[in-house]
Each structure stands twice: as structure tokens, then as C-alpha cells.
Amino acid sequence: MGVYAAKLLNKDMTINRYACQFKSKQVELLFIQSKLMQDKKLAQFLACIIAVVSMLVTFFDKMIIQPDFWPEIALIGRTITVFVCVSAAFGISFVKSPKQLIKMVIAFMMFMFLNMQFMVITYERHYILHMFFDVIVLITFYFSTLLSLKLSALLGVFYSCLAISVIYFNKDINLHSFYVVILAHIAANLAGSIMAAHEHIIRRELFVRNTQLGQLAQEMKKQALKDALTQLPNRRAFDNTYEHYQKLSKENQYKSKQVCVVLADIDYFKRVNDTHGHEVGDAVLEKFSTFLTKSLRASDDVYRFGGEEFVIVLPLCSVEDAMIIVNKMIETLNAEPLHLNDMCLSIRASFGLTVMREELQKSVIARADSALYEAKEAGRNQLVVKI
Numbered sequence: 001m002g003v004y005a006a007k008l009l010n011k012d013m014t015i016n017r018y019a020c021q022f023k024s025k026q027v028e029l030l031f032i033q034s035k036l037m038q039d040k041k042l043a044q045f046l047a048c049i050i051a052v053v054s055m056l057v058t059f060f061d062k063m064i065i066q067p068d069f070w071p072e073i074a075l076i077g078r079t080i081t082v083f084v085c086v087s088a089a090f091g092i093s094f095v096k097s098p099k100q101l102i103k104m105v106i107a108f109m110m111f112m113f114l115n116m117q118f119m120v121i122t123y124e125r126h127y128i129l130h131m132f133f134d135v136i137v138l139i140t141f142y143f144s145t146l147l148s149l150k151l152s153a154l155l156g157v158f159y160s161c162l163a164i165s166v167i168y169f170n171k172d173i174n175l176h177s178f179y180v181v182i183l184a185h186i187a188a189n190l191a192g193s194i195m196a197a198h199e200h201i202i203r204r205e206l207f208v209r210n211t212q213l214g215q216l217a218q219e220m221k222k223q224a225l226k227d228a229l230t231q232l233p234n235r236r237a238f239d240n241t242y243e244h245y246q247k248l249s250k251e252n253q254y255k256s257k258q259v260c261v262v263l264a265d266i267d268y269f270k271r272v273n274d275t276h277g278h279e280v281g282d283a284v285l286e287k288f289s290t291f292l293t294k295s296l297r298a299s300d301d302v303y304r305f306g307g308e309e310f311v312i313v314l315p316l317c318s319v320e321d322a323m324i325i326v327n328k329m330i331e332t333l334n335a336e337p338l339h340l341n342d343m344c345l346s347i348r349a350s351f352g353l354t355v356m357r358e359e360l361q362k363s364v365i366a367r368a369d370s371a372l373y374e375a376k377e378a379g380r381n382q383l384v385v386k387i
Contacts, residue, residue, distance in 0.1 A: 013208050020149040020200035031207050032098045039098075039146055043105060044089040046144060050112070050137075051085035054078055074122040081115050084108070105146050106155070112137065113159045117166045125172045134163050135188040142192025145199045153193055160185035227304040229282055230289035238303040238311060242361045248315050249356040259356040260322040262312040263368035264292065267348040267380040269308040276343070283340050284347060295329045311365070319355060319385065326351050326383045334381070350375040351383040 012024045022028040055078075088108050095101045116134065138159065142152050167173070167181055225237035233241075249259040266272075266288060273281040285308065292302045292310060303311040314322050330349070338345045352371030356364050371386035378384065 013211070015201060015204050015208070017201060020197050020204075022204060031204060034207065035203070036095075036098055036101065039101060040092050040095055042144055043101065043108075043146055044092050046140065047085045047089040047092070047108065051082045051089075054081050054085070074119055077115060077119050077122065081112075084111055084115075102147060102151075106151075109141060109155060113155075113162060117162055120163070120166050121170050125170065134159075135184050138185070138188040139192045139195070142196040143199060145196055145203065149193070149196050149200055152196060153189070156189050156192060160189060230286055230304050232289050232293070232302055232304045232310075234303065235305050238305070238313075239361065241301070241313075245313060245315065245356055246358065250358050252316065253358065256318045257316045257321075258318070260314040260317045260319060261354050261356050261364055261368050262314070262322065262326060263305075263352045263365070263372045264310040264312060265350050265372055265376070266308040267350055267376075272345070276345075280340060280343070280345075284338065284345065287338055287340070288347065288349070291333075292329070295332065296325065311368075319353070319387070322353055323383065323385065326353060330381065330383065348381040350380045353383060353385045355387050 012022075013027055014023045015021070016023050022031060088104070092101070092104065095104060116137070138156055142156060145152075147155070164182055164185060168178065173181075225233055225240065227234045245259050252258050266284070269281065269284070272284055285304075288308075289302065289304065289310065292312065296302065296312065297314070297317075299315055300317075301313045301315075303313075305311050312326075314325065317325075330351070333347055333349060338347045350372055352368045352373070352375055354364060354367040354371055367386055371384040374386070375382050375384040
């Protein structure tokens with residue numbers, strides 16, 4: 001659902017209750033795509049059920065359809081029905097898109113329509129009990145919601161007209177029985193349409209709810225991995241990405257370009273808070289985080305580890321190139337004071353650089369922190385490298 005939630009963000013997910021579809025065609029297509037696997041299983045289930053029922057009715061039911069009503073050609077027709085149902089259930093496994101499934105379902109239903117009416121013609125001329133099986137098939141077809149409400153209604157009306165016509169021209173029944181047949185098909189179409197409409201709307205409402213929950217979960221996950229003040233990824237985000245960095249480090253351990261890790265710390269940040277207040281301190285952190293992001297390559301990452309400490313990861317970067325990048329940042333900080341409203345502050349920072357090896361996360365951070373400590377002990381506003 002996550003992929004669909006991302007695609008549906010800020011889309012119109014209003015449902016047209018008369019058409020039983022989303023008003024947005026894009027959302028409707030995404031919904032149909034999302035239920036493809038479920039529809040395939042449902043279509044396979046229905047095909048298998050029809051095959052089983054056809055076999056049971058043909059060979060075991062002696063109360064409704066009696067052996068005398070089954071000429072040899074009818075048995076051949078039933079055998080073909082079972083074969084087609086089983087083949088369709090197997091073939092649905094290879095369906096790759098909703099359009100393919102719709103075409104296959106329509107072809108299967110048309111076969112069933114014609115096959116059932118062929119069976120009707122082979123029955124005795126006064127026999128119409130098969131009508132109840134027609135009604136069940138109609139309602140099941142509607143309720144499956146494999147097709148849109150409009151398309152299923154068109155097919156249902158077509159089948160009713162076909163079935164009523166076959167009975168009218170091929171059966172010797174009285175007028176009352178013929179009216180019963182017509183009423184049964186009208187009732188089946190109405191009942192099926194009502195059930196299908198409710199099913200279509202319920203499935204779409206459930207899709208909307210699940211999508212909204214998915215979007216909410218994604219947003220909560222995003223916020224959990226983001227520092228609220230600077231909007232940079234936080235320490236938890238670094239923890240989650242560390243395995244990826246380790247993989248890169250392992251793949252490039254014997255190459256010149258490795259994974260460099262830099263721990264940055266704003267010098268004398270406590271003085272800023274004590275002198276100008278925490279609001280100014282927060283503004284400095286925001287400005288500094290923006291400065292770090294703009295000073296790095298697009299492939300590099302910056303994390304706020306806490307307080308005034310930041311972790312910079314430079315994937316596929318040599319130590320020499322990493323030193324150039326960090327020293328350039330130090331030069332820029334020294335040359336350009338930080339402007340905050342009416343204030344002009346000179347911000348300096350110390351940096352500790354190391355290279356990631358195949359090791360625990362705390363080891364590489366400890367090494368970078370040791371390098372940072374040496375930079376501060378040596379007078380701050382500089383870079384120390386500790387491989």
C-alpha cells in the first residue's frame with residue numbers, strides 16, 4: 001500500500017456513488033491495479049466453484065435434474081464447461097494487468113452465457129428449473145465486482161434477454177410460468193445491481209481508509225526519522241542507514257574512494273545560548289545545518305546527532321577529497337559571518353574525520369569523536385583526521 005499511498009497523496013479520492021467509481025480516473029486506475037491479485041484469486045475461485053457445481057449437478061443430483069433430461073450432447077456440453085472452467089482458473093495465474101483480467105472475465109462469462117443456453121435447448125421442452133441456476137449465476141457475477149457496475153449491468157441485461165428469448169422460443173410452458181421466468185431475471189438483475197453497488201462503494205471506501213492510514217504511517221515514520229528543529233535526518237535515521245554504508249564500505253575497502261565519516265561540532269555554542277538566548281541558538285543550528293547541506297555533494301548525507309553535533313557521511317569519497325570539502329567549509333565559516341536579523345555572529349566549527357570500516361557503528365563514531373576531541377584540544381576551528 002505504501003507505493004499507492006505515495007502516488008495518491010493530494011489526489012481527489014472522492015467516490016461517485018452513482019457510478020460506483022472514483023471521480024478521479026487516475027485514482028480509479030490505481031485502485032483497480034491495487035486489487036488485481038485479490039480479483040485474480042476471486043476469479044479463480046468462481047471458475048472452480050462453477051466447475052464443481054456443474055459436476056455435482058450433472059452426476060449426483062437426481063432430484064432437480066433427472067437422468068432423462070440429460071441427452072448425450074448435454075453431457076458433452078457439461079464436460080466442456082468443466083474443462084473451460086479449470087483452464088480459465090489456471091490461465092488467470094498468468095494475467096499481468098487489470099485489462100487482461102477484464103477481457104478474460106468477459107470472454108469466460110460470454111462462454112458461460114452461451115453454454116448455459118445451449119444446455120437449456122437440450123433439456124426437455126417443458127423443463128425450466130434451470131432458470132434458478134441462471135439467477136444464481138447472475139447474482140454471483142454481480143456480487144464478485146470483477147467488472148465495473150456499468151459493464152456487469154450491461155452483461156446481466158444481455159444475458160437475461162438471451163435466456164428469456166431462448167425459453168420463449170424453445171419451451172412449451174404456460175404464460176404464468178413465462179412471467180415467473182421474466183420476474184426472476186428482473187429480480188436477479190435488481191438484487192445483483194444493488195449488492196454490486198454496495199460492494200463497489202465499500203471496497204473503495206476501504207481503499208481510501210487504508211490509503212489514508214498508509215499516508216499517515218509514512219508521515220509518522222518520516223517525522224520519527226527527522227530532527228524537528230533543523231529538518232535534517234536524526235540519529236535514528238543514521239542507525240537505519242548504517243547497514244547501507246557498511247555495504248558500500250565493504251565493497252570499496254581496497255579502493256581509494258571509501259566511505260568517509262565526519263563529526264562536526266559548533267565551537268563555543270554554549271556561549272551563544274548564554275549570551276543571546278536559546279532562540280538565537282536554535283536559529284544558529286538551523287543556519288549551520290543549511291550551510292552543511294549546501295557545502296556537500298548531492299550524494300552526501302548530514303545527520304543531526306544531538307545538541308550542536310552533526311554527522312556527515314561522504315560515500316565513495318577519498319580521504320583527500322573529504323579533507324578538501326571540510327577545509328573549504330572551515331574557510332567559508334571564517335570568511336563569512338552568520339547574519340541573523342540585526343545580528344552578525346562569527347560561527348566556527350571543529351571537525352573530526354575518519355574512514356568507515358567493517359565494524360560496529362559505535363566504533364566509527366568513537367573514532368570520529370576522538371578526532372573531533374583532538375581538534376578541539378588543538379585550538380578548535382580545524383579538521384583532524386584519524387584513520
